[in-house]
Amino acid sequence: MSIGVDFGGTRIKAGVVRDGAVVAYASVATPKGRKAVLDAIAKLIKSLDKKPPSVGLALPGEVDEQGVCWRLPNVPGFAGVNIPRELTRRLGCPVACENDATAAALAERVFGHGTRERSFLLVTLGTGVGGGLCIDGVVRRGRHGFAGEIGHVLVDSSPSALKCGCGARGCMEAYAGTAGVLRVNRELGGKACNLEQVALAARRGEKAGLGAMASMGKALGLGLGSLQNTLDLDAVVFSGGASASLDLIEPALRAALRERAFAAPLAQVRLCVSALGQDAGIVGATLIGPVRYNE
Ligand SMILES: [Zn+2]
Numbered sequence: 001m002s003i004g005v006d007f008g009g010t011r012i013k014a015g016v017v018r019d020g021a022v023v024a025y026a027s028v029a030t031p032k033g034r035k036a037v038l039d040a041i042a043k044l045i046k047s048l049d050k051k052p053p054s055v056g057l058a059l060p061g062e063v064d065e066q067g068v069c070w071r072l073p074n075v076p077g078f079a080g081v082n083i084p085r086e087l088t089r090r091l092g093c094p095v096a097c098e099n100d101a102t103a104a105a106l107a108e109r110v111f112g113h114g115t116r117e118r119s120f121l122l123v124t125l126g127t128g129v130g131g132g133l134c135i136d137g138v139v140r141r142g143r144h145g146f147a148g149e150i151g152h153v154l155v156d157s158s159p160s161a162l163k164c165g166c167g168a169r170g171c172m173e174a175y176a177g178t179a180g181v182l183r184v185n186r187e188l189g190g191k192a193c194n195l196e197q198v199a200l201a202a203r204r205g206e207k208a209g210l211g212a213m214a215s216m217g218k219a220l221g222l223g224l225g226s227l228q229n230t231l232d233l234d235a236v237v238f239s240g241g242a243s244a245s246l247d248l249i250e251p252a253l254r255a256a257l258r259e260r261a262f263a264a265p266l267a268q269v270r271l272c273v274s275a276l277g278q279d280a281g282i283v284g285a286t287l288i289g290p291v292r293y294n295e
Contacts, residue, residue: 003045003052006100006281007059009074009127012037014044015282020111022279024048034077042090055095056285057083058103062145067097070144073165074127096288098141100124101148103284104276105132105139108237110287112275117234121148121227122274123220125195125242128165129173135231151177155222175219178242185212199245213245217252224253225260228269239274246273 004022006013012030015022026047031040045052061072067084084095098106105122108114118137124130133140133148140147151173152166161170162180174180178195185192185201190208192198201209224236238246250271261267274280 002286003048003055004282004285005041005045005055005057006103006285007037007041007057008100008281009060009072012041012044013282014041014048015279016048017283017286020107020283022282025282030075034081037075037077038083038086038090042087045087045091052091052093054093054289055087055091056103056288057087057095057097058100058281058285058288059083059097060100062099062149063097064144067095098285098288099130099132099145099149100281100284101130101132102139102141102145103132103288104239104274104280105134105148105284106287107276107280107284108132108239108274109134109137109139111283112280113235113237113272117237117270119231119233120235120237121150121224121231121233122237122239123150123224125176125238125240127178129176129220133231150223150227153223153226155219172219172223176216176223180219181212181216184215185209188212195242195245199242199248202245202248210248213248214252216242217249217254218256220249221253221256222260224269225257225267228257228266229260229262232266233269235270235272237272237274239276239280243273246271 004017013027016024026044062070068082069078071079084097087095101124108122119135122132129151131148131150152171154170155172156170162174163169164171164174185198185208188208188211198209198212202213258267
């Protein structure tokens, strides 16, 4: 694949990728409505290459092996839509689709920490908490494309557990996603409006910022503890804006991990920040076909 697209809920980004590097780049705000979104993606790709040989697309949701969306939680109108087919019709070339976190895991596998760590979970931190899973050197998608989606593991089973965007209570995402972190910050008297402001407050030593980052770390550690007891990973790789604050999150994360891990080595899993930065989705999108089937 020569062109990778990172289709997000707020922006669509596309790039021409050579040897794992984005050499040409274009982006546009995500419009409203299914047809407008599909047309915008096709137009963006054509602005980079009038006749693209092939395209890979990372999208904010899950697709089955045929490219049919289950649904996109933050972009209405895509349930049951075959996105590759729609884009092939507009572009006249093959299009491959994958969940964005799984695509980022592909990029990490080929160009980042995955060149050294055989088994890792890539965790995307942002509005939600997503994940892509690589086991023994192979990025796994599972039966329906949901493999590695750690955001909805249970971290609080009490009746007062926070409600998650998915409709359930006590999910990791309800505590470690942006809304959950801001809520704790507010309860402790903080005034931050986004995760960067929470992190800055924590760096200034403010109680509300420190408490919110600790609460986020604890939720991540509880969830990752259960996962570690199942998978025995080499590393957990964090990506997304909040990954820059890993040092602030790590103490509470590690403490919760130690509490949950049933054997000491499981709690010593390496925690690191993605080597791909903002380009992980675009680069990963260009790897969707070859890596997935190259076992
Ligand atoms: Zn949930």
